[in-house]
Amino acid sequence: xxxxxxxxxxxxxxxxxxxxxxxxxxxxxxxxxxxxxxxxxxxxxxxxxxxxxxxxxxxxxxxxxxxxxxxxxxxxxxxxxxxxxxxxxxxxxxxxxxxxxxxxxxxxxxxxxxxxxxxxxxxxxxxxxxxxxxxxxxxxxxxxxxxxxxxxxxxxxxxxxxxxxxxxxxxxxxxxxxxxxxxxxxxxxxxxxxxxxxxxxxxxxxxxxxxxxxxxxxxxxxxxxxxxxxxxxxxxxxxxxxxxxxxxxxxxxxxxxxxxxxxxxxxxxxxxxxxxxxxxxxxxxxxxxxxxxxxxxxxxxxxxxxxxxxxxxxxxxxxxxxxxxxxxxxxxxxxxxxxxxxxxxxxxxxxxxxxxxxxxxxxxxxxxxxxxxxxxxxxxxxxxxx
Numbered sequence: 001x002x003x004x005x006x007x008x009x010x011x012x013x014x015x016x017x018x019x020x021x022x023x024x025x026x027x028x029x030x031x032x033x034x035x036x037x038x039x040x041x042x043x044x045x046x047x048x049x050x051x052x053x054x055x056x057x058x059x060x061x062x063x064x065x066x067x068x069x070x071x072x073x074x075x076x077x078x079x080x081x082x083x084x085x086x087x088x089x090x091x092x093x094x095x096x097x098x099x100x101x102x103x104x105x106x107x108x109x110x111x112x113x114x115x116x117x118x119x120x121x122x123x124x125x126x127x128x129x130x131x132x133x134x135x136x137x138x139x140x141x142x143x144x145x146x147x148x149x150x151x152x153x154x155x156x157x158x159x160x161x162x163x164x165x166x167x168x169x170x171x172x173x174x175x176x177x178x179x180x181x182x183x184x185x186x187x188x189x190x191x192x193x194x195x196x197x198x199x200x201x202x203x204x205x206x207x208x209x210x211x212x213x214x215x216x217x218x219x220x221x222x223x224x225x226x227x228x229x230x231x232x233x234x235x236x237x238x239x240x241x242x243x244x245x246x247x248x249x250x251x252x253x254x255x256x257x258x259x260x261x262x263x264x265x266x267x268x269x270x271x272x273x274x275x276x277x278x279x280x281x282x283x284x285x286x287x288x289x290x291x292x293x294x295x296x297x298x299x300x301x302x303x304x305x306x307x308x309x310x311x312x313x314x315x316x317x318x319x320x321x322x323x324x325x326x327x328x329x330x331x332x333x334x335x336x337x338x339x340x341x342x343x344x345x346x347x348x349x350x351x352x353x354x355x356x357x358x359x360x361x362x363x364x365x366x367x368x369x370x371x372x373x374x375x376x377x378x379x380x381x382x383x384x385x386x
Contacts, residue, residue, distance in 0.1 A: 066093025120355030174313025
């Protein structure tokens with residue numbers, strides 16, 4: 001006897017990125033450039049704090065919002081680096097940024113609500129919205145260098161719009177927004193009675209100027225839920241520490257949603273988080289220097305092969321070249337490259353239909369792997385598209 005799940009569960013399926021990762025196991029010598037998993041070790045000071053917490057038996061429940069010391073560390077970090085202040089009562093420590101996003105969306109969305117999402121976009125957002133009965137409304141950014149504009153937002157807001165979900169620097173494009181661009185967007189959003197969810201998990205992986213957070217603009221504070229975490233900045237994907245930050249009137253209610261989901265975040269990881277935000281900051285510069293070198297190498301190699309870049313990545317660790325010079329079928333292209341060149345990259349259509357005609361290449365891999373991957377890709381193109 002097989003029982004049925006609820007109707008919205010039909011939206012749950014393996015992400016395209018994972019589908020490609022699964023194919024790799026059948027290819028012994030594959031160069032895998034699909035996953036956004038930093039290849040650096042977690043900083044020693046963070047490891048040591050994690051180990052010490054376990055050794056000292058700090059493994060019991062914390063407050064639902066998280067340890068007071070951890071929330072204080074998050075508060076102080078953002079105040080010192082970005083100049084905005086949230087109290088420890090306005091912060092929830094979550095099991096990764098993914099749980100922060102899930103908590104926010106489950107607390108907001110009602111059946112029929114529209115959620116504005118600039119695309120191309122991280123595919124993991126979409127099933128969350130749909131399984132809650134929401135409707136993703138994509139804002140095409142391919143003609144504006146992957147940057148959402150005030151005009152585009154204005155034209156997509158309807159009476160059904162409940163929230164806008166932003167992600168800068170973005171996955172999959174690596175594009176980010178300047179202070180002036182963020183300010184212009186907030187000038188439109190402050191007039192709309194909608195939630196603003198800003199996923200800034202890649203904030204510390206910003207290469208040129210300092211990242212501009214939407215939380216720097218006080219006029220949208222009552223609408224804003226800010227998401228961050230340690231996964232990308234400290235190469236700490238596995239210890240699952242995220243932040244969900246917002247005004248107290250929202251955070252008090254979101255705390256219940258978070259608590260009924262998981263009670264609290266991983267406590268040894270919460271203690272490690274304090275070390276990460278106070279002692280483990282040198283690792284960020286080291287990793288970003290390596291990412292910039294890798295990015296520049298890929299730009300030079302890809303453009304020399306004939307790929308087109310709509311915009312240069314300024315953050316995260318992804319590049320999103322256009323492949324329409326070769327073919328319009330990005331999925332078939334990636335399958336063929338995998339099977340014939342043994343290089344795994346992700347089709348742009350994995351990031352919604354807005355991403356069609358592109359591929360995403362992750363450079364969260366060492367330079368030697370990138371060089372071998374580009375050598376194989378170049379040979380493949382010469383054989384099949386010369």
